[in-house]
Structure formats: structure tokens, C-alpha cells
Amino acid sequence: MTDTARTRDDGPAQVERRQTLLNQGYHLVRSGVLAPGPRVHRDLGAIWQLLTWGPSIAGGYRASTVRAPEQTAFVDEQRSATFRELDERTDRLANALRDLGVGPRTPVALLCRNHGGLVESMVALAKLGATTLLLNSGLSPAQVSAVVAEQRPALLLADQEFLDRCPDLPEDLEVRSTWADDGASGLAGLVAAGTAARVPVPDRPGRTVVMTSGTTSTPKGARRPHPHGLSEAASLLSVIPLRTGDRMMITTPIFHTWGLAALQLGMALHAELVLPRRFDPEETLRTIAEQRVTALVAVPVMLQRILDLPAHVKARHDTSSLRVVAYSGSAMPADQVTRFLDEFGPVLYGLYGSTEASWASISTPADLAAEPTTAGRPPLGTRIGILDDDGRPVPRGAVGQICVGNGMLFEGYTNGTGKPMFGDLMATGDRGRLDAEGRLFVLGRADDMIVSGGENVFPRPVEDAIAALPEVADVAVLGVPDERFGHRFAAYVVLHAGAALTAEALVDRLRGTLPRFSLPRDVHFLDVLPRNPTGKVVRRELPGADGP
Known part of the structure; x- marks a missing residue:
């Protein structure tokens, strides 16, 4: 081999690729997806199925059938x-x-x-x-x-x-x-x-x-x-410590990208999937205790409903089998993150992503304990860029559009449109910043930002401040049209049963927490927020809401 060839083979891109492959292999072995052992013929048979069918859901379940034929694949309300x-x-x-x-x-x-x-x-x-x-x-x-x-x-x-x-x-x-x-x-x-x-x-x-x-x-x-082999599983497993044979309870809908990712990850781990058709907070705890569930996959509103159960109800169910509680789909209020860690221990993992980007970052229990509002860091094989509107990187700590690059970016909408791309990074439509530790903070959708008092203001900090009030059970904040100012913030608030709070009192209590230009000018009290099955607020059903 000549010196020129050796230099070319060992260039930075090749070295990085080899390191990535080694890291992927390490996490796949650690989790048990690749686990050399006495049943080598089954492992080789499983690999052959993946090579034959490809890394699709058909190939994944054929591989699991060869490797663990008598293991339970799923349990639902009627059968297993x-x-x-x-x-x-x-x-x-x-x-x-x-x-x-x-x-x-x-x-x-x-x-x-x-x-x-x-x-x-x-x-x-x-x-x-x-x-x-x-x-x-x-x-x-x-x-x-x-x-x-x-x-x-x-x-x-x-x-x-x-x-x-x-x-x-x-x-x-x-x-x-x-x-x-x-x-x-x-x-x-x-x-x-x-x-x-x-x-x-x-x-x-x-x-x-x-x-x-x-x-x-x-x-x-x-x-x-299509998944690219097992690299996508390795990416999630590099942060979330799931293992082969875990009993995974998927409460988030599988039709959602997060539920689909959980299904695919469970398939790679040949995990036993526990599949309730409807979410009920106490029934979820009962199932965890009775079936010794080790991983719960949910959206934040589900975890909120579990937290809101009376203390004596939560105490009657043994949830010590849980090693992982992973959520995605929307932001989880900071006070609820802290409460969940306090009540259930360091098991909480938050995944930030979208239908188009799959995942962008994952927050660990340590991340959330230090910064409850963080979206965490990009996992193995994923890059995040905070860019200005022209696609140029902004300084660390500055706010810009969140752009993501990984192997699972969507291939476009079926109507022929897509998302803006800057090189190999796709714009998510959200705005955020990176702190000095490389942790991502998502401030909100770009079209949710309003200009108030000459300042760019996002709803997430306002929602967190309102959610921290003890009377508040649920809240959503968004910009609504304003004839004088262009836009203003409106808060949609659900109070706990028996709680009393006026709009004037709510805004007054926020004055010590939020700057004047962030205060909501409208406060609507509702019996319940309209949410879809993945926990996202259905904006078109909110009174007075308008816009994209």
C-alpha cells in the first residue's frame, strides 16, 4: 500500500465512519441485539432473515421468530x-x-x-x-x-x-x-x-x-x-438503556412516529410488547405492577395524568420493575419533569423529534435533573445545527432554527412537498438554542413566535411558568392575531378540581417570573384542553385561535 493510498483510506471521514460503526456495534452488543452465545445457529439465522427481507418490520419479526420463536411477541386485552x-x-x-x-x-x-x-x-x-x-x-x-x-x-x-x-x-x-x-x-x-x-x-x-x-x-x-440495518436501533440504544427481552408497554399510539419507533425498537430487541388499546393512568400502573413491565413508552400528557393520581392510588402499585420511562410527542412542563423524577426515580428519558425528522435529541435523567426543560443531546449518528434563516450557524447560545441530520429523515410528503434542507440538515420548523454543554432547548414552533415590545417571544417559557402554579392542571399558550400589535399571547388554562383563580390573578402572579412583553393578554379557562391521541393540543378547537 502506498503512502498516498494509506492517507486516503485513513482520512477523517473514514476514521469517523469506522468509529461510528464500532460505537454502533458496542451498543447493539450491550443491549443484546447482537449477543454471541451458545445458540450461534439462531443468531446466524436471524441475520440471514434480515439480509433476505431487509431491515423492514417483516424482516425484523422473521429474525425474532428464528432467534426466539417461543418468546411472547405481544400481549393485548384479548390475547397474546x-x-x-x-x-x-x-x-x-x-x-x-x-x-x-x-x-x-x-x-x-x-x-x-x-x-x-x-x-x-x-x-x-x-x-x-x-x-x-x-x-x-x-x-x-x-x-x-x-x-x-x-x-x-x-x-x-x-x-x-x-x-x-x-x-x-x-x-x-x-x-x-x-x-x-x-x-x-x-x-x-x-x-x-x-x-x-x-x-x-x-x-x-x-x-x-x-x-x-x-x-x-x-x-x-x-x-x-426504510431503516438502514440496525444503525437506527443503535442510535436510540446509545442513550436509552433498553435490553433484549424487555417487557415494553407502548401507550403512545403506534400510528405516531414515536409509537412506530418504539415498535421497531422492540422488534430489534425481540421485546414483549404490552399493548393497551386505551390509556388509563391507574390501569397503566396496575399493568406495570402485575406484568413487571420494564419500559413504558408514553407522551407527556399521559405521564401528567399518572402524576395527578392521588398519592394513595400510586402507592398501591409496585412500579419498581421500571428501568425506562421514555416520552416524546410534545414538551413536558418542567415542574412535571421534576415531580416524575422525584416520585419514580432516575428512569425518565425525553425524545425530541418529529414525523419528518424521526428523532433529533434525547434527554437522560441526569440531563433532566440538571435542566428540566432541555431536549437533551443528539444520539449516535445524529447531528443538530442551529442555523439562521439563510442556513448559517448561529453562535452557541443564540436562538435559531433547529435543523437535523440523520439516516431517518423522511422522504417528503405524499403531495410532493418537503421540508427546507441546508446541506444534509433538514429544518424542523422549530426554533431553539444549544447551551455550553451542548444540550438543546426547544423554544417553540417558528410560527408560534411573536414579536412583542420589539422582542422575539416564544410560548414555551410562558407555559412552564403557568404550569408551575399549583392551581393549574393543564395549559397551552399560543400567539393569536391582534389588530393593534399583530399578535399577542393567549393562555388556555385548565384548573385542578376545586381550585379558584381569576385571569387577573394569574397574570399578576406571573409578573415576578416573566418579562412584561411575555405576559398573556388573554386567559381562557377551559374544562379540558382539546388534545389528539398523541397529546398535542388541537389548535383549531381552541376559542379565538387562528393561524397555521
Whole structure:
């Protein structure tokens, strides 16, 4: 080898790539995803399945079937299934779906809560190479109709409760029930009717389309990329200490990017998934205690409802099995972060990301103990840039647009649009800053920022200040149009039962915490904030709210 060749091979980019691969391998071995042991033939068989099927949900579950066939794959409210049983049922389901005309690239919409039927449907569609459209279960019937009209699926698999709402669906759309079905015409009937023949590997892997939340307008379809081997799992596992065989309770909806990521991560770990269809705070604690759940995947509003349970209710359930409580989907108020750490110990991990970017940063219990409002640091294989509007880096500590680069950036919306790119970094639409320790702080959506008194003001600090008041159970703050000033802050506040607080008293108590130009000029007291299943506030349902 010449000196020139050696220099080229050992350049900074190559050295960094080798180091990244070594780090990925370390975290995959540490978590047990790659664990050399006495059953080497099973490990090699699992790797062969991933090579054959690719790192799709079909390949992941085929690999788990080879490596741990008799281990429980999921438990829901009606049944459980081992990886072997799931593999056999999804072969039957895929063959039955093929008889209905589903094949490679055929779009099929799923409108389901979390349960085993949803997982089986996703695996069966992946085995066929179909395109899976994950619809938000919080959509109104009109929104469901609009999404179906735009995406034009050939088949809709939906829980019966959503079909009973009578959305306006095309007459030629094939519809099958996935929960509370009548047997023959539902998912159970399809599984029973399908042959047991092994499904051949499709020429091209299928795609998954995740719908945006639709909190302000008609949801858009975001095309998710195929995972690149196990590097994405290694990225999350570099910060979140999940292990092979964990019992993961996924309470956040799987149709959301965070729930989908949890499913895929659980698949890589061949974890046992505990899948409640609906979230109930006490039932969640009871399930954790009875099934010795080791990891809880949730959104902040769910953790808030757990914290709001009476102390004697929380005390009657043993949650000592929990090692990880991971949340995403929206910001968690600082006082609730501190309370959760105090009550449940150093188990809390916060993931900041989006439908388009997957993940950007993860906060550890140590990060949150030091700075409860931080979004943490980028995990392995992810970069964050704080850029000005022209794409230039801003000084450390300055506010700019948050831009993210990783291997799981979305491939664009199904309507042909996308997000602004600056090199290999994608703009998230949020604004924030990095502190001296490299921790990210998200201040809010760029279009939520208002100019007040000549200052750029974001709603997050205002929400945190209001949430810290003992009378307040829930709060949302956003900019609303103002004829004189252009925009002003409006606060939407839910009080604890029996609490009393006037708008004037609330604003007066904020004066010692917030600058004058940050104080809300409108305060609306509501019985409950309108939130979608992922915990995001539905802005269009707030009185007086307007804008994007």
C-alpha cells in the first residue's frame, strides 16, 4: 500500500465512519441485539432473515421468530402471541390479503388503536411489499374521508368503533374490521381463510406512510424511509438503556412516529410488547405492577395524568420493575419533569423529534435533573445545527432554527412537498438554542413566535411558568392575531378540581417570573384542553385561535 493510498483510506471521514460503526456495534452488543452465545445457529439465522427481507418490520419479526420463536411477541386485552405464532398468522393474513388484490406497492390504510391485530396487519403488509398508510385514530370522520380521498387506498383495515362513526368512504373501497369484528368478514376471518404457505420475499420492500397530526389542517402523508440495518436501533440504544427481552408497554399510539419507533425498537430487541388499546393512568400502573413491565413508552400528557393520581392510588402499585420511562410527542412542563423524577426515580428519558425528522435529541435523567426543560443531546449518528434563516450557524447560545441530520429523515410528503434542507440538515420548523454543554432547548414552533415590545417571544417559557402554579392542571399558550400589535399571547388554562383563580390573578402572579412583553393578554379557562391521541393540543378547537 502506498503512502498516498494509506492517507486516503485513513482520512477523517473514514476514521469517523469506522468509529461510528464500532460505537454502533458496542451498543447493539450491550443491549443484546447482537449477543454471541451458545445458540450461534439462531443468531446466524436471524441475520440471514434480515439480509433476505431487509431491515423492514417483516424482516425484523422473521429474525425474532428464528432467534426466539417461543418468546411472547405481544400481549393485548384479548390475547397474546409468540413470535412463531405471529409469523404463522401473518403468513395466513398476507395470503388472504393477496386474494383481495393486495400486492407490492398497493396502498392499504390502517385506522387502529394499539393491539395485536395492528401489529399483525403491519407485518403482513410488509411481507407483501404493500404501502402501509397509518391513519391517526383521533381524526374526525371528515378528516378520515379527506385523507382516504387523497391517498386512495385499495383497502381499509379499521377498528369497528371508527367504522361506526360513518365516515364518507368511496363505495368501491374494501373495508375490513380489525377489532370487535364479526369473525368471517374481519381480521380473524381473513387469518382463518388464508393459506399457511410461506410468503415469498417481494422484489421491493413496502413503504410506510405516517400522517401528520392534523391539529391545524388536513393531515399530510409523510413517507418514512426504510431503516438502514440496525444503525437506527443503535442510535436510540446509545442513550436509552433498553435490553433484549424487555417487557415494553407502548401507550403512545403506534400510528405516531414515536409509537412506530418504539415498535421497531422492540422488534430489534425481540421485546414483549404490552399493548393497551386505551390509556388509563391507574390501569397503566396496575399493568406495570402485575406484568413487571420494564419500559413504558408514553407522551407527556399521559405521564401528567399518572402524576395527578392521588398519592394513595400510586402507592398501591409496585412500579419498581421500571428501568425506562421514555416520552416524546410534545414538551413536558418542567415542574412535571421534576415531580416524575422525584416520585419514580432516575428512569425518565425525553425524545425530541418529529414525523419528518424521526428523532433529533434525547434527554437522560441526569440531563433532566440538571435542566428540566432541555431536549437533551443528539444520539449516535445524529447531528443538530442551529442555523439562521439563510442556513448559517448561529453562535452557541443564540436562538435559531433547529435543523437535523440523520439516516431517518423522511422522504417528503405524499403531495410532493418537503421540508427546507441546508446541506444534509433538514429544518424542523422549530426554533431553539444549544447551551455550553451542548444540550438543546426547544423554544417553540417558528410560527408560534411573536414579536412583542420589539422582542422575539416564544410560548414555551410562558407555559412552564403557568404550569408551575399549583392551581393549574393543564395549559397551552399560543400567539393569536391582534389588530393593534399583530399578535399577542393567549393562555388556555385548565384548573385542578376545586381550585379558584381569576385571569387577573394569574397574570399578576406571573409578573415576578416573566418579562412584561411575555405576559398573556388573554386567559381562557377551559374544562379540558382539546388534545389528539398523541397529546398535542388541537389548535383549531381552541376559542379565538387562528393561524397555521
